[in-house]
């Protein structure tokens with residue numbers, strides 16, 4: 001029996017093969033996120049940091065399940081020139097966008113939006129930087145699609161605007177915890 005999450009991956013491969021910009025990606029992610037639970041075998045939480053769990057990676061994209069315990073959050077980051085979609089699988093996830101810094105100084109905060117299960121957010125470097133976290137006091141799970149895969153991104157200090165390169169790691173691959 002095929003898993004819905006594998007069918008989603010196949011649909012996404014077909015979509016990116018048809019259209020490199022992936023115009024139907026948000027719709028495909030929203031349909032999956034609202035209807036299915038088989039992502040749970042990729043859902044590993046850790047007390048010290050949110051986790052990045054790889055579901056699929058190919059020439060077009062990588063797809064990850066991110067698990068957020070209460071109080072955990074991403075750094076403010078960019079997306080290495082790639083397209084990023086985030087579908088909500090569980091809980092409510094909050095996204096705060098920041099303007100790309102021109103020179104030094106504190107980052108300018110633009111807007112905060114909250115997304116519930118089945119909703120999909122999209123961002124690219126043309127739009128903004130962002131920080132992602134679950135709603136206050138709650139955990140959450142989100143499905144991230146990066147086209148193309150992102151191995152290194154930039155993270156930004158909110159107060160100084162200082163930039164660091166960050167190498168992306170997987171906490172698990174295909175449901176199996178990564179050994180460190």
Ligand SMILES: [Fe+2]
Nearest residue numbers: 077079084130
């Ligand atoms: Fe992001």
